[in-house]
Amino acid sequence: MRKYFLLLMCTVCFAVNAQDKKQLTDSVKKDTVTDEKLLKEVNINTRKKMIERKIDRTVVNVSAFATAAGTDAMELLGRLPGLRATDDGNINLMGKGATIYVDGKPTNWSGTDLVAYLKSLPTDLLDKIELMPNPPAKYDAAGSGGVINIITKKNKQPGYNASVSANAGTGVYRKVNGSLNMNYRVGKLNLFANAGAGSPKDFENASALRRFLNADGSAASILEQESEIAYTRNTGNVKLGADYYLNKKATVGVIWNTNRNSLLERGDNRNLMRGGVYQLDSVIYSANDANSKFRNNLVNVNMVHLFDSLGTEWSIDLDYGKYQTQIDQIFGNRTFSPQDVLLNSQRIRGTLPRKIGIYSAKTDLSLPLKYGLKLNTGLKMSKVSTDNKADYFTGDRAFEQPDYNRSNTFLYNESIAAAYLEGYTEFKRFGVKAGLRAERTASEGHQLGNALAADSSFNRTYLNVFPTLFVSFKPDSANRNQFFFNYGRRIGRPGYDKLNPFLSLVQRYNQVAGNPFLRPDFTNTFELTHVFKEQLNTIVYYSELSNVSSEVISPVGDVYVRRPANTGNVRITGAMVTYNRDIFKWWNADFSVNPERVHMDVLLAGKRVDTVYFAHSFNWFNRFTLSKDCSAEVVMNWGGRSFSGQNTSSGTAALRAGIKQQMFKGNASLGLSGSDLFYSVRTRGRVLNVTGSDGSYRNRKDSRSVMLSFSYRISRNAKDNKRLRDRNGARDEQNRVINP
Numbered sequence: 001m002r003k004y005f006l007l008l009m010c011t012v013c014f015a016v017n018a019q020d021k022k023q024l025t026d027s028v029k030k031d032t033v034t035d036e037k038l039l040k041e042v043n044i045n046t047r048k049k050m051i052e053r054k055i056d057r058t059v060v061n062v063s064a065f066a067t068a069a070g071t072d073a074m075e076l077l078g079r080l081p082g083l084r085a086t087d088d089g090n091i092n093l094m095g096k097g098a099t100i101y102v103d104g105k106p107t108n109w110s111g112t113d114l115v116a117y118l119k120s121l122p123t124d125l126l127d128k129i130e131l132m133p134n135p136p137a138k139y140d141a142a143g144s145g146g147v148i149n150i151i152t153k154k155n156k157q158p159g160y161n162a163s164v165s166a167n168a169g170t171g172v173y174r175k176v177n178g179s180l181n182m183n184y185r186v187g188k189l190n191l192f193a194n195a196g197a198g199s200p201k202d203f204e205n206a207s208a209l210r211r212f213l214n215a216d217g218s219a220a221s222i223l224e225q226e227s228e229i230a231y232t233r234n235t236g237n238v239k240l241g242a243d244y245y246l247n248k249k250a251t252v253g254v255i256w257n258t259n260r261n262s263l264l265e266r267g268d269n270r271n272l273m274r275g276g277v278y279q280l281d282s283v284i285y286s287a288n289d290a291n292s293k294f295r296n297n298l299v300n301v302n303m304v305h306l307f308d309s310l311g312t313e314w315s316i317d318l319d320y321g322k323y324q325t326q327i328d329q330i331f332g333n334r335t336f337s338p339q340d341v342l343l344n345s346q347r348i349r350g351t352l353p354r355k356i357g358i359y360s361a362k363t364d365l366s367l368p369l370k371y372g373l374k375l376n377t378g379l380k381m382s383k384v385s386t387d388n389k390a391d392y393f394t395g396d397r398a399f400e401q402p403d404y405n406r407s408n409t410f411l412y413n414e415s416i417a418a419a420y421l422e423g424y425t426e427f428k429r430f431g432v433k434a435g436l437r438a439e440r441t442a443s444e445g446h447q448l449g450n451a452l453a454a455d456s457s458f459n460r461t462y463l464n465v466f467p468t469l470f471v472s473f474k475p476d477s478a479n480r481n482q483f484f485f486n487y488g489r490r491i492g493r494p495g496y497d498k499l500n501p502f503l504s505l506v507q508r509y510n511q512v513a514g515n516p517f518l519r520p521d522f523t524n525t526f527e528l529t530h531v532f533k534e535q536l537n538t539i540v541y542y543s544e545l546s547n548v549s550s551e552v553i554s555p556v557g558d559v560y561v562r563r564p565a566n567t568g569n570v571r572i573t574g575a576m577v578t579y580n581r582d583i584f585k586w587w588n589a590d591f592s593v594n595p596e597r598v599h600m601d602v603l604l605a606g607k608r609v610d611t612v613y614f615a616h617s618f619n620w621f622n623r624f625t626l627s628k629d630c631s632a633e634v635v636m637n638w639g640g641r642s643f644s645g646q647n648t649s650s651g652t653a654a655l656r657a658g659i660k661q662q663m664f665k666g667n668a669s670l671g672l673s674g675s676d677l678f679y680s681v682r683t684r685g686r687v688l689n690v691t692g693s694d695g696s697y698r699n700r701k702d703s704r705s706v707m708l709s710f711s712y713r714i715s716r717n718a719k720d721n722k723r724l725r726d727r728n729g730a731r732d733e734q735n736r737v738i739n740p
Contacts, residue, residue, distance in 0.1 A: 049580070050621050050633075051081070051590050058082070058578075060129040064623070067633055067658035067673040069167055069709035072177075072198075073126060073150060074118035079637050079656075081592035081619040082131065082576055083148075092145055094133050094574060094594065096523060096543055097492055099143025102150045105300075106140060108321065108358055108384075110495030116294060120235035120261045122196045124165040124179040124711070127153045133541070134468070134488040134525050137420040137435025138364070138376060141466040144492040144523035144545060152239065154192055158185040160716040169707030173201035177235070188245040195238045202231045206699035210509075212558065213692050214276075221281070222274040223509065223558060229267035236260040249306040259296040265289065269507055273558070280338045286508040287332045295324040298358075311374070313366040321358035327351075333508050348394050348403065350505060355387045356496065373425045376435075380418040386496050387411055390504065404452040408502040410514075414443040422468070431472040438465045441493070445516050447501055456501075458516055464491060484529040492521040494549060498564045511556075513563045521547045521566070539576040545569060552604055553646050553690045560690075567645065568602035590621040604645050605691045616640040629662035633673075649685035654678075654703070668712040676703040 052059040060080055062068055068076055078085040084092045091098050091114075100107045100114060102121075109117050130149040132139075139147055153163075162182035169175045177198030184191045210223040241255035269286040298321040305314045329350035335343045362380035369375060388410040392403040422435030442461045449455035466489045473483045500514035527541040550567045553560050574596035582588050595616045602609050618638040625631050633656075640651040658673030681703040687695040 049588070049590075050623060051578075051580070051592075057135075058131040060131070062123055062126040062128060065123075065633065065635075065658075067635060067656045067675065068123045068126075069165070069658075069660075069671050069673060069707060069711075071123050071675070071707075072119045072200075073121040073123065074115055076123055076126075076129070077118065077148070079619075079635070079654075080129065080131065081578065082133075082594050082617070084617070084639065084642065091148065093131060093148060094145060094541065094543075094572075094576065094596075096133075096145030096525075096545065096572065097143065098145035098148045099140070100148050100150065103152055104149060105319070106142070108323075108356075110497065113294075113325070113497070116261060116263060116292075117259065117296075119200075119233060120196075120198070120237060120259060121150070121152075122167070122177045122179050122198055122235075124167065124177070124709075125152050125181065125194055125196045125237070127151045134486050134527060136433065136470070137422045137437040137466065137468045138378065140380075140418070141437055141439055141464070141489075141491050142493055144490050144521060144543075146490070153181045153194060154183070157183070157715065160184050161714065163711060163713035165709065165711035167707055167709040169705050171702040171705035172203060173230075173702055175200045175705055175707060190243045190245075191241070192243075193238070193240045196236070198233070198235045200233055200235075202233075202702045204229045204231070204699055204701050206697065208695060208697040210560070210687070210695040211693060212555065213694070219276045221276060221558070222278060224272040224274065225269060225509070227267060227269040227507075229265060232264040234262045250304070252303045253301070255298075255300040255302075257296075257298040257300075259294065261294040263290075263292040265292070267507065271508065282338070282343065283336045283340075284508060285334045285336070288505075288507050289330045290327060292325065292327045297322050310368045311366055312368060314363070315365075316363045317361070319358070319360040321356075321360075323354075323356040323358075325352075325354040327353075329505065331505055331508070346394070347396060348392060348505065349400065350393075350406070351391045352504070353389050357385045359383045371425070372427075373423060375421070375423045377421045378419070380416075382416045384414045384496070385412070388497075388500050390502055392505075402451075404450045406503050406505070407450055408453065409448040410500045410502065410516075411446045411448070412443070412496060412499055413445075414441065416441050426472075429474045431470075433468075433470040435468040436465060437468075438463065439491070445499060447516065456516075462520075464522075466490060480533055482531040482534075484527075484531075486527050486529075488525050490523045490525070492523065492549065494518040494520065494564065498549070503561070509559050511559055511561045513561060515564050518549060518564055519547060519566050521545060521549050535580055537576075537578045541572075541574055541576070543572040545572070548602065550602065550604075550645055553687065554605055555690065555693045560693075567604060568600075570602070571599040573597045573599075586625045588623045588625075590619075592619045593617070598643070600643070600645060602645050604689050607689055607691065609645050609689055611643075613643045614640070615642060626659075629666070630659070632659040633657065646689045647685060647687055649683055652681050652683065654681050664712075667714070668710070671709040672707070673709070674704075674706045676705075679704040 050061055050064040052061065058081065062076065074085065077083055077091060082094050091100065100109070107114065107117060128151040130151065132149065133146040135147045162180070164180050166178040167176070177196065177200065179194065179196040181194040182192070206227045208225040210225070211219045212221045214220045236259070238258045239255065241253060243251055243253040245251050267288045271284040271286060272280060273282045273284065275281055298319065301318045303316045307313065329352070331348040333346040337343055360380070360382040362378060364376065364378035367375045390407055392406040393400040394403045395401050416439055418437060418439040420435060420437035422433065424431070424433040426432070440463045444457065444459045446457040447455055468488045469486060471485045475481055498514050498518055499516050501516045503511050503513045505511055523543055523545045525541060525543045527539055530538045546569050547566050548568060548570050549564050551562045552565045552567065553562055574594065576592065576594045578590070578592040580588070580590045593616070595614065597612065597614055599612050600609060617640065620636040622634045623631060624633070635656045636653070638651070638653040642649050654676045655678055656673065656675050657677065658671060660669055660671040662669050682698065682700045684698040685696065687697070
């Protein structure tokens with residue numbers, strides 16, 4: 001890490017002393033969010049910024065990143081300020097789990113399914129990413145860490161418009177993807193489409209040491225593991241839509257999204273089982289192959305009617321989603337003595353089909369009233385049904401027998417009815433927006449059982465209310481100083497896979513299981529924001545999470561079984577400081593730092609863990625305008641250690657750089673970028689607070705790569721056009737579906 005400290009200190013010192021005090025004052029553009037003056041946009045430069053700060057959100061302009069081309073949405077999220085993303089689907093915004101939206105709709109995925117979906121979205125299809133730690137009452141209350149809204153590109157101009165991009169590169173393995181974005185607007189009809197495809201390959205190299213302990217803390221046995229896993233993905237996304245303008249005030253539209261992905265996983269593991277004094281007892285070679293296929297479809301029908309010029313608006317959204325997953329697994333284990341004599345062999349085959357259906361309907365009404373008061377209200381109904389099946393077999397191919405200890409069928413249904421009301425007004429230098437959202441959830445689960453396991457079921461119904469409050473204060477007319485306060489309460493419902501009770505194999509010594517009795521967690525968040533000259537943003541926040549859900553490791557023999565459980569409470573106190581500055585006319589820098597103090601009071605497998613730890617992250621974006629048509633970028637990300645009660649991991653730092661050249665009068669661009677230039681993204685950590693066991697691990701992936709990208713756009717009869725709406729009322733339910 002020393003080279004990062006030296007690089008940081010040298011460049012900051014140079015930047016402080018090199019600022020041109022005679023530079024032209026940036027033009028400041030103020031825009032309202034959702035047509036209300038409370039939430040002002042802070043856009044401090046006429047050219048498009050990489051990152052724009054708004055009072056209720058941070059907006060990341062994906063196209064402004066020279067290093068984004070050729071990557072995917074999951075990788076990009078892991079680079080953004082205040083965000084921490086892991087490959088098991090945990091995406092935290094300012095220390096808390098966030099809900100992922102795409103074009104204003106929840107994805108309904110979580111865990112490894114969410115990771116698979118985000119990895120299938122090439123960044124060339126993305127326009128912006130909105131980070132909202134505390135969204136207003138109009139949004140679904142799900143997600144303790146707020147909302148991350150990924151906005152895809154949409155052509156809006158009349159006539160025919162199209163853009164195409166292609167990206168190719170390599171790390172240890174190939175990285176290839178491409179995209180197409182187009183629309184055709186004639187008269188009152190607008191047709192639009194985008195598509196993306198890719199075939200990247202990745203790997204994970206991991207090693208671990210696991211100790212099983214006697215009552216006095218000495219080692220009873222030791223397990224050493226070395227593994228190499230290769231991943232081959234084939235991804236495809238298509239979005240087709242049409243908007244028809246009935247008149248100047250009414251629009252109807254339809255959107256169809258389809259997603260076709262496959263993931264081939266091949267892993268080889270070498271496991272050394274040793275005695276307490278480190279003598280070799282046996283060697284176990286494990287091989288696991290998994291072929292996963294995902295077929296997802298979502299249809300949306302929408303209508304918007306604007307009644308008058310004051311902003312009275314009524315909208316309706318109807319959504320239907322169908323998600324299908326098929327996972328085929330084969331596990332092979334061979335055990336040898338220290339003298340290399342085969343002691344036994346085992347073969348397990350698993351077939352895991354899953355179907356999820358989502359229905360959603362919502363309506364929203366915006367109503368301006370007298371005396372500057374504006375009301376927003378709406379209703380939403382959603383229903384989700386899941387059918388999860390696991391069939392496992394043991395024995396050689398010709399003599400397979402059903403494995404009833406792992407086989408089962410789990411059915412789950414959930415319905416949510418929601419209503420909200422929020423109002424906004426301002427007086428003198430104050431603005432106030434208050435809202436209240438109510439959600440009633442009814443769920444039922446049924447585990448069908450088999451020849452060895454009895455069936456079981458559960459029913460659960462609960463009603464919750466979620467208040468929100470936003471207050472703004474501007475002490476001076478020049479807006480040199482602005483103050484904002486907001487409060488919100490949110491809920492974290494378990495992902496559908498987290499409720500599935502039966503075991504799923506990961507490899508010989510690792511298994512996962514769900515918990516049908518898992519309850520939602522709740523978060524109360526308070527934020528105070530100060531904006532100075534619309535350049536320096538300082539946010540101080542406090543969050544209290546109750547009934548927190550965490551994965552708990554429980555040893556069963558020599559196997560680690562991970563199962564989610566409601567473990568206790570967490571309190572987070574933190575700050576987010578961001579500063580944007582033109583060091584020279586040709587050099588714009590954006591700094592952000594996010595320190596946090598986390599107090600964790602949880603119960604893990606019967607052991608009370610009451611501890612405080614500190615986390616932090618630092619992001620430094622630099623954009624250089626080399627000429628009218630050429631720009632470069634250097635980005636540094638630095639994240640501190642993390643702790644989850646049973647797992648602590650070291651921090652990582654990465655440096656990225658890229659250059660982009662505009663060609664053909666701005667209609668084409670050619671870019672070259674490199675990620676993790678020092679190959680420093682390596683994870684190291686320890687396993688602790690596990691009953692009768694502890695351990696350590698490290699792993700690395702194909703994080704260092706070089707990408708060459710090319711894009712070209714065609715436009716015929718392009719003119720400015722009215723906005724096209726992006727509709728989806730089923731976003732929250734989609735966020736909790738999982739695709740590996």
